């Protein structure tokens with residue numbers, strides 16, 4: 001992936017999230033100097049399996065599992081400081097040395113207890129199917145210019161004023177929901193004063209630090225959370241997350257220039273999943289849905305929620321390739337399809353009698369979309385031991401070739417299992 005001309009690489013999910021970004025970041029981090037998370041919050045969960053241990057990282061970039069790699073949480077992330085330190089302490093307990101390797105942007109906004117309260121009690125959040133971790137309300141406060149940033153922890157008086165503003169807004173929201181619960185300034189301040197002691201020492205001007213690292217010749221991975229179809233602008237609005245998950249968001253969310261990014265690797269499952277509500281044109285019916293969910297262990301890393309499953313949607317991934325400028329595709333979970341006798345790929349949608357091969361922005365069109373499927377032969381043999389493309393059955397290679405031609409992007413990695421070594425570099 002990295003070479004002298006390709007040193008800053010963004011990793012994006014090219015579907016609805018949970019594509020296995022954590023594993024690819026983990027694999028690629030081996031040759032990176034820095035891994036930087038650029039958006040989202042503790043609602044994302046990357047799962048990385050190393051040996052017989054599995055690590056679920058919600059906010060810390062998965063690069064932390066490589067001893068020499070330094071990690072940063074960019075300004076585009078909304079940071080939950082409480083869970084950050086739980087995560088850090090868990091890593092330390094597992095023998096991962098975090099000291100001096102993890103930095104947090106001074107400009108990142110904080111997710112505070114009242115954001116979680118509002119999120120968990122709002123019917124709007126339930127409709128969208130959010131994780132209830134306060135991410136949406138924290139981004140709302142950011143855009144409404146009443147957010148609390150990490151750097152505000154340096155000034156107690158100013159911090160109290162900001163917290164008062166946030167609490168008063170949250171309480172107005174709670175009152176409008178007709179619930180009794182209320183947020184409280186003093187307890188929020190007490191929590192922040194306690195957490196500031198640990199947070200401020202790892203606070204940095206991350207944009208500047210990464211700029212300097214790039215200038216000095218470091219390999220830098222920019223790690224997104226969720227997926228392109230959950231992007232607040234380009235996803236299936238309003239069933240989206242509150243941030244820019246696509247590659248453009250990587251520059252904004254880390255504080256480096258878009259011109260500094262050399263490549264974008266799109267992570268896609270060999271099929272499609274989605275958690276939460278909203279359209280999923282290729283969604284499977286029972287019993288196939290349960291079969292795929294079980295084979296792929298498709299349950300949320302953060303919430304345990306069962307994911308909705310469908311066939312590979314070429315319209316979705318081609319769209320993702322275009323809006324992200326994908327230079328390569330990493331196809332994950334190919335092994336999950338090992339037992340199917342035939343496998344479908346969606347090549348277009350029929351909407352109101354008309355064929356669409358470009359992803360529509362209009363949710364109404366998408367909800368009525370009937371997928372057009374091309375059926376390919378399954379390979380019905382295990383792929384988990386394949387380490388080069390030629391180890392794969394012919395039918396699996398044909399499947400990957402079809403994905404590549406449909407998405408108009410070269411497949412550069414194929415993942416065939418959860419372990420670090422179960423990967424094919426093409």
Ligand code: GDP
Pocket residue numbers: 013017018019020021022023044045046047048049226296300301332333334335336415416417418
């Ligand atoms: P992320 O948020 O995009 O990193 O995705 P998640 O961590 O939520 O989901 C990916 C899950 O799939 C994790 O449990 C991974 O261990 C697992 N996974 C990743 N690649 C593969 C693969 O090639 N095969 C199988 N069977 N599982 C994989």
